[in-house]
Amino acid sequence: MSLHVDRPRSHTLSQSLLALLVAIIALLLTFTVAGCSRIADAAPAGEHDVVPVRAPSEKIVGEEVAVLTEAPNVPAAITRKHATKVIVNLDVIEKPMRLADGVEYTMWTFGGTMPGRFIRVREGDQVELHLKNHHTSTVPHNIDLHAVTGPGGGAKNSLTMPGGESVFTFSALNPGLYVYHCATSPVPMHIANGMYGMILVEPKGGLPKVDREYYVMQSEFYTTGKFGEKGLQALDMEKGVAEQPTYVVFNGAVGALTGDKALQGKVGERVRLFVGNGGPNLVSSFHVIGEVFDNVYTEGGTTAAQHNVQTTLVPAGGSAIVEFGLEKPGDLILVDHSIFRAFNKGALGVMTVTGEDNPNVFASIKGIAGTH
Amino acid sequence: MRSLRLAILILLAFAAQASAAARPSARTERTGKARAAASRMAMIPAGSYRPLYAPVGTSRIRVAAFALDREPVTRADFLAFVSRQPSWQRGRVRSVFADAGYLADWRGVLDAGDADGLRRPVTQVSWFAARAYCASVGKRLPTVDEWEYAAAANERSSDASGDPAFRARLLALYGGMRRSASDARGFVNVHGVRALHGQVWEWTLDFNSVVLDDDSRTTGSGADARDRHLYCASSAIGATDPSDYPAFLRYAVRAGLGARSTTSTVGFRCAADVPVS
Numbered sequence: 001m002s003l004h005v006d007r008p009r010s011h012t013l014s015q016s017l018l019a020l021l022v023a024i025i026a027l028l029l030t031f032t033v034a035g036c037s038r039i040a041d042a043a044p045a046g047e048h049d050v051v052p053v054r055a056p057s058e059k060i061v062g063e064e065v066a067v068l069t070e071a072p073n074v075p076a077a078i079t080r081k082h083a084t085k086v087i088v089n090l091d092v093i094e095k096p097m098r099l100a101d102g103v104e105y106t107m108w109t110f111g112g113t114m115p116g117r118f119i120r121v122r123e124g125d126q127v128e129l130h131l132k133n134h135h136t137s138t139v140p141h142n143i144d145l146h147a148v149t150g151p152g153g154g155a156k157n158s159l160t161m162p163g164g165e166s167v168f169t170f171s172a173l174n175p176g177l178y179v180y181h182c183a184t185s186p187v188p189m190h191i192a193n194g195m196y197g198m199i200l201v202e203p204k205g206g207l208p209k210v211d212r213e214y215y216v217m218q219s220e221f222y223t224t225g226k227f228g229e230k231g232l233q234a235l236d237m238e239k240g241v242a243e244q245p246t247y248v249v250f251n252g253a254v255g256a257l258t259g260d261k262a263l264q265g266k267v268g269e270r271v272r273l274f275v276g277n278g279g280p281n282l283v284s285s286f287h288v289i290g291e292v293f294d295n296v297y298t299e300g301g302t303t304a305a306q307h308n309v310q311t312t313l314v315p316a317g318g319s320a321i322v323e324f325g326l327e328k329p330g331d332l333i334l335v336d337h338s339i340f341r342a343f344n345k346g347a348l349g350v351m352t353v354t355g356e357d358n359p360n361v362f363a364s365i366k367g368i369a370g371t372h
Numbered sequence: 373m374r375s376l377r378l379a380i381l382i383l384l385a386f387a388a389q390a391s392a393a394a395r396p397s398a399r400t401e402r403t404g405k406a407r408a409a410a411s412r413m414a415m416i417p418a419g420s421y422r423p424l425y426a427p428v429g430t431s432r433i434r435v436a437a438f439a440l441d442r443e444p445v446t447r448a449d450f451l452a453f454v455s456r457q458p459s460w461q462r463g464r465v466r467s468v469f470a471d472a473g474y475l476a477d478w479r480g481v482l483d484a485g486d487a488d489g490l491r492r493p494v495t496q497v498s499w500f501a502a503r504a505y506c507a508s509v510g511k512r513l514p515t516v517d518e519w520e521y522a523a524a525a526n527e528r529s530s531d532a533s534g535d536p537a538f539r540a541r542l543l544a545l546y547g548g549m550r551r552s553a554s555d556a557r558g559f560v561n562v563h564g565v566r567a568l569h570g571q572v573w574e575w576t577l578d579f580n581s582v583v584l585d586d587d588s589r590t591t592g593s594g595a596d597a598r599d600r601h602l603y604c605a606s607s608a609i610g611a612t613d614p615s616d617y618p619a620f621l622r623y624a625v626r627a628g629l630g631a632r633s634t635t636s637t638v639g640f641r642c643a644a645d646v647p648v649s
Binding site for chain 1: 473536539540543544546547549615617620621623624625627628629633635636637638
């Protein structure tokens with residue numbers, strides 16, 4: 001419902017006046033019909049190049065406590081048509097967790113899980129974030145949500161000592177898929193120890209309906225021991241500074257998305273992956289072997305900016321949303337296509353697709369191994 | 373050590389409430405106590421250290437000789453203190469001096485636990501309480517400069533802070549803080565001081581004023597540590613060595629504290645001036 005008329009570049013004066021008159025009438029009609037709707041609401045995000053200065057404009061109705069999920073699960077899509085106050089409770093917990101078979105690492109977590117719990121809110125929501133630092137923690141922590149417009153993304157107002165709690169509120173002004181992370185000094189150490197997760201700010205109209213949604217987050221670990229060396233591993237700062245990780249993994253551990261923990265899908269279903277990258281250093285060349293991304297919301301924005309994509313970049317401290325239909329049964333392999341990372345450092349996941357074979361899509365004619 | 377000077381430096385005006393310790397009449401009485409405590413203190417000779425954030429034009433800060441407790445103050449020590457000074461007991465302490473977590477991990481007001489518990493460094497104590505404790509035994513809290521200088525030492529050198537192996541060791545000690553036993557944790561450094569790293573974080577006299585003093589370093593923003601340096605990557609701006617992660621952790625802990633704060637990871641030890649010879 002844009003109010004613009006064509007720019008009168010080569011118009012005569014009378015044409016300009018006419019255009020102005022039309023514009024005024026249109027404006028009056030708009031106000032009569034729609035009340036005082038704000039210009040900022042008028043144009044859907046991503047469909048124009050105007051830089052909006054946003055302000056919380058929607059009435060906040062009611063209050064709810066956000067249901068946070070552990071990867072690879074994602075909270076249910078938001079169905080309400082209004083903005084609300086959403087309370088998010090995140091507890092920082094430091095604890096040894098499995099990094100690979102026989103290998104443990106003292107993870108610093110948001111919510112006791114790796115990666116941090118997934119938060120889902122709606123554009124326009126007023127979020128009240130409660131950050132608690134468990135009393136068993138060794139150091140203070142805070143949170144910087146990239147979805148936050150405000151000082152330090154919340155970090156400045158959330159430094160929390162062990163046993164303490166910080167609370168701040170923000171308006172989810174911009175829709176999109178955002179990383180959150182700890183931003184307490186020394187930041188690289190906090191991120192290297194696992195302090196990242198994602199928050200989805202759903203656009204007002206929601207995302208297109210799909211059959212399955214999953215949460216996949218890549219990150220690296222820099223351990224004193226070599227890849228696979230057993231026991232409790234500590235952070236190797238030198239490797240971190242050199243950006244030479246020992247592990248590159250999805251969802252916090254080697255094998256977090258394989259075997260009985262593989263993602264599931266059925267032929268005929270549409271899948272959406274919320275893909276994040278906690279870093280701390282590497283950029284991911286995210287690829288699913290045996291599929292083509294039908295839609296890619298590049299860098300976690302709200303426009304399916306690209307279609308028919310093989311590999312998409314996921315920046316450190318950034319995200320991407322990828323969608324694809326499942327046409328063929330079998331195992332799809334999630335990798336960082338910087339392929340040594342997949343082969344030697346753990347960046348490997350599986351989506352098992354079941355259902356009726358579809359030889360029209362793919363069939364083996366001759367070879368050593370048959371197809372499904 | 374024979375003649376420890378006992379004047380307690382009251383550096384921070386807002387802390388005057390706990391200043392009973394500075395009364396001249398109390399001085400003589402405490403001289404004996406301090407002598408008795410001398411063996412529990414180590415002499416730290418004058419020297420210098422490289423602070424994480426240095427004033428413009430300097431990379432090292434000189435520190436005068438001082439005495440420092442060899443061990444963190446234990447629950448047993450603190451129990452004796454609150455027995456002598458009931459106004460510092462849990463439930464009686466004024467809320468302006470300590471938040472609700474004050475000594476909350478004790479079994480009772482005058483029950484700091486079993487023998488093992490009594491040997492642990494006391495935690496859940498506010499800066500005010502730590503300061504009052506030190507004053508009660510004729511000492512004071514160490515300054516950040518004193519603490520950091522003493523803590524730069526390992527078993528062989530008074531300044532191991534630039535050694536990557538030392539840093540890695542400190543990170544491992546800090547990481548293991550929570551799994552530590554009540555004693556025999558941390559190393560005795562070349563000064564004879566034990567467990568400056570890896571048992572508890574420790575209060576310092578001017579924990580929240582360090583970054584206030586060096587505004588000239590960044591364009592005089594005048595903001596405090598929380599505002600300027602200790603979140604996001606901005607904490608690396610102006611740091612003398614962005615690889616000194618153990619120091620960043622300690623400064624972040626200090627930035628997270630207020631004078632009323634009590635947490636389960638923060639304890640303290642006391643210091644004292646020594647005569648200028």
